[in-house]
Amino acid sequence: MKSFLGCVAFVLAQAPLTAQDHVARDRHEMHRLHQDPKAYIAMLEDPKRDAYQKPHEVLTALKLKRGEVIADIGAGSGYFTFRLARHIGDKGRVYAVDISPEMIVHLNRRIRDFKLKNVVTILAAPDDPLLPEASINRFIICDTWHHVENRTHYLGLLRKMLKRGGEVVMIDFKKEKTPVGPPLEMRIDRGDLVREMEANGFRLAAEQTFLPYQYFLVFKLK
Numbered sequence: 591m592k593s594f595l596g597c598v599a600f601v602l603a604q605a606p607l608t609a610q611d612h613v614a615r616d617r618h619e620m621h622r623l624h625q626d627p628k629a630y631i632a633m634l635e636d637p638k639r640d641a642y643q644k645p646h647e648v649l650t651a652l653k654l655k656r657g658e659v660i661a662d663i664g665a666g667s668g669y670f671t672f673r674l675a676r677h678i679g680d681k682g683r684v685y686a687v688d689i690s691p692e693m694i695v696h697l698n699r700r701i702r703d704f705k706l707k708n709v710v711t712i713l714a715a716p717d718d719p720l721l722p723e724a725s726i727n728r729f730i731i732c733d734t735w736h737h738v739e740n741r742t743h744y745l746g747l748l749r750k751m752l753k754r755g756g757e758v759v760m761i762d763f764k765k766e767k768t769p770v771g772p773p774l775e776m777r778i779d780r781g782d783l784v785r786e787m788e789a790n791g792f793r794l795a796a797e798q799t800f801l802p803y804q805y806f807l808v809f810k811l812k
């Protein structure tokens with residue numbers, strides 16, 4: 591529930607261009623979203639998001655290889671999951687990992703409707719993505735890390751789940767005022783994230799700076 595509320599806050603903060611002026615509208619929106627996860631999914635999938643999320647540029651920067659195995663942690667509606675799946679081909683696999691049963695049902699429906707063979711959903715635990723050891727080439731964690739509790743423990747699991755040479759891609763909102771994104775107090779500062787990763791066996795291997803509101807960091811094992 592905590593993470594769903596966090597996501598609601600993310601969505602609400604995502605809509606300031608329409609809602610920044612009215613607290614009452616925010617409350618109304620929050621109530622509606624509490625009652626209706628589909629509305630939340632629709633907002634995550636809002637085509638207007640592409641303008642700042644730049645999914646095509648993100649996927650190009652990742653230089654995905656056909657056949658690789660990716661885990662999209664906090665897959666949500668599948669905004670990145672399904673784009674990733676198109677790039678890695680039928681021999682690859684995307685694990686769409688989420689703790690929200692509503693998101694998993696939504697993802698499963700899309701997988702069935704689009705007859706996808708390379709996407710597998712995982713209804714995970716908040717402190718464990720429940721993936722096999724040494725199975726993942728790349729973790730993609732977009733707008734989700736700030737929801738994860740006990741992150742030291744979680745990073746220990748990610749280390750075990752990575753294949754040799756694998757990486758963890760973190761995309762999240764800069765801790766500064768931006769027109770979209772979660773409340774500042776929920777955000778993780780870029781420097782703090784780098785320090786957290788370094789303290790847990792990772793090193794910053796690459797960084798992309800083309801996203802206007804988010805940092806985009808790539809970590810590998812030390």
Ligand SMILES: C[S@@+](CC[C@H](N)C(=O)[O-])C[C@H]1O[C@@H](n2cnc3c(N)ncnc32)[C@H](O)[C@@H]1O
Binds near residue numbers: 693717732737
């Ligand atoms: C803001 S949404 C981001 C969704 C997606 N990554 C995107 O960029 O559109 C965060 C998602 O993370 C999920 N989530 C929160 N805590 C999680 C955890 N500990 N493990 C896996 N998923 C989590 C939520 O249920 C939600 O679907």
